[in-house]
Amino acid sequence: MKPILLCLALLPGTAHAVAASADAAAFYDKAVQQAFEHYQLPGIAVGVIEDGRIVHVATRGELVAGEGKAVDAGTLFKIASNTKAMTAAVLARLVQAGRLRWDDPVTKYLPSFRMYDPWVTRNMQVRDLLIHNSGLGLGAGDLMLWPEPNHFTRQDIIAGLAHLKPAGSFRADYAYDNLLYVVAGEVAAVAGGKPYAELVRQEIFAPLGMDRCQVGAWSPAAVGDVAQPHYRRDGRNVVGGRDGDVVADFPSMAAGGVRCSLDDMLRWMQALLDPARVPGWLDATQRRALWTAHMPMPIGQRLRDWDGTHFLAYGYGWRLSDMDGQWKVAHTGTLSGMYSSLALLPDRRSGAVILINGEGEDARTALMQALLKRQTAPAAGHDVLHYAGLLEREKAQRRSDGHGRPAMAPAIAVAARNFGADAGVWADPWFGQVTLCAVGKGIALTALKSPAMRGRVMSSAGRPWVQWQGLGEDAEAWLEFSGDGAQRTLRLRAIDPDIDFSYDYQDLEFHRVGDCP
Incomplete structure (x- = not known):
């Protein structure tokens, strides 16, 4: 399918999207096509922003493989852990309104909250819920969230934290977790006086004009144009976990449950890159808080080799790093056969977003790298296939080093x-x-x-x-x-x-x- 290039009216009083230069447009379009074809994706939606303006929008594929309904810029995708930045922004809006403080103890809002260590329980602050410094091991307790659907409630998750033994010391090391974002959503609900889903609509979607985004319980039939998750089976894209008549307000909503369209995500990015687009929505103090390096993260060899990365840290719902000497704010999302990636270069007021409804981990990595390098290191001129090759060599090296599923007896x-x-x-x-x-x-x-x-x-x-x-x-x-x-x-x-x-x-x-x- 040919790309869809759109001129979109974004927010009231803002400029329309503009076309990229012919060379840039050709590069972006080729990159999306390469990712789509090389990784045999069922569907993909991609947007690029330069200097605050949307310069390229491209979509490929189908909502459901083989059913003929094309992905467009209004198609809803699971953004998965890119939800975390929205949860953090809801809390920032509540801080701005004086409804809570970042250094408030969590027990001020949730008296029943308990961690395994009573000292950690007493000293866990709202800010700690967002930055993966709890001392829990990587992904601890995630079996209460996935696979979906299950019968765990938010109350079960909060109660379960008391039984999860720490793998390290509180505030000593980074280890990604999801459960504490569930807690963060409940803190927001108490401080804001409304359920988490209502707060997201009120504090994020409504003021930013993100009209297609869905959170909480909703009907796919009523909303329309909803991409379904896919898995690779025998060389084909097969739907897995297809939506029913109602999408439930499941417990992990605050950690990874929002769905948005490409149009919505571009609005979100523009509001973050340019405060003047939505005056007063988030003040300078809270914007700074979201993108402050609160927890150092280990830097992998790939980041060092590809981007010359010198620092990497977690903010409030965002990963912060340097890329070719430029400031980068980014996150990825993975959930039930869908992949997303969003990256901003704030000093350039630029960025890109990728939404995929299939097994797209390597696709989003290679494509995002090519899109961003167009701005941070244009002389390199590397395309998606270049980075795909590097990823494939990494995997081959890991296999030769003995990684992967071991051989088993019959x-x-x-x-x-x-x-x-x-x-x-x-x-x-x-x-x-x-x-x-x-x-x-x-x-x-x-x-x-x-x-x-x-x-x-x-x-x-x-x-x-x-x-x-x-x-x-x-x-x-x-x-x-x-x-x-x-x-x-x-x-x-x-x-x-x-x-x-x-x-x-x-x-x-x-x-x-x-x-x-």
Whole structure:
């Protein structure tokens, strides 16, 4: 499909979009086409801003692969963790209005809030909820959020924090988490006197004219033009987790639940890049707070090699770094078969946004790099395929270094008659109960509050593991039993060392609490 180039009226009183130079337009269009074709994406929407003006908008593909409805600039995508910046902005608006302070204790708003360490509970401030400095391990407790749908509530998540043992010291190191953004959304609701979803509409969407964005519970049929998530299966893009009649106000909304169109995201970016577009929406003090380096982050070799990065830190819902000597503010989002990426170069009043409704991790990386380098290092002239090649070489090197799923002995289904006393109901203090019980002639593991986590117990060389139904082999886990009698425990351990960190099996410790029903 040919790109859609639009002249959009953005916010009341603002200028219309303008066309990029012929050379720039050709470069941007080629980059989007390369990403779309090379990574065989089902759909993509991309926008570029230069000096505060939208200079390029391009879309490709379909809302649902094979159904013929084309993606356009009004199509809704999951922005996933790019929601975090909006949650932070809601809190900043409340600080600006005098409804809370960044250094307020969390317990001022949520008296039942508890961390594992009572000292951390007392000293956790609102600001700490946003900057991944809690001492929790990477992705701790994420199994209460994903896979979706599940039966955990926001109250369950907040209560579960008290049982998650820290992996490090409070405020000592960076480790990305999602649960504390759920807490941040509830703090906002208490301070603002309205549910989180209402606050986002009131404080973000309405004043910035982000009319297509959706948060909370809503109807896809009523809204229309909603991209669906896809996964690669046998060389094809296959829909997975298609929306039902109603999208629920699920618990992780404040961490990654907003959906927006490309038009909306460009409005969001322009408001952030140029305070004059929406006078008074966010004052200089709060803008500075959002983009202050609050928590240092480790700098990976790729950033050093590609961008000459010297500093990397987390602000309030944003990653802050330098790229070719220029200030960069950015974030990515990954959720249920959709990928997003948003990057700003504030000193240039420029940036780009990418929305993808398929498996697009490498696609967003290579494409964003090409789009930004056009502005930070134009002499390099590298296109998407150049960066795609670098990523492929990285992966090949990791494989040669022994990363990836290890070789396993042939698998056989564990027979129920051979499973013995380990059959039964097991419980973890934050995740709840799972059953290891007979189904037919075999044994199935089922998580009571997370029904998507259901699978057959298999054995390889006498070692039991769970083969999930619908989650894919990347999520599979060994079952490790230890101890005797009342001290008998069950732990899960990822088979693939490169498993997504949201499968935080390492934080689980089950004890047997009863027989199979």
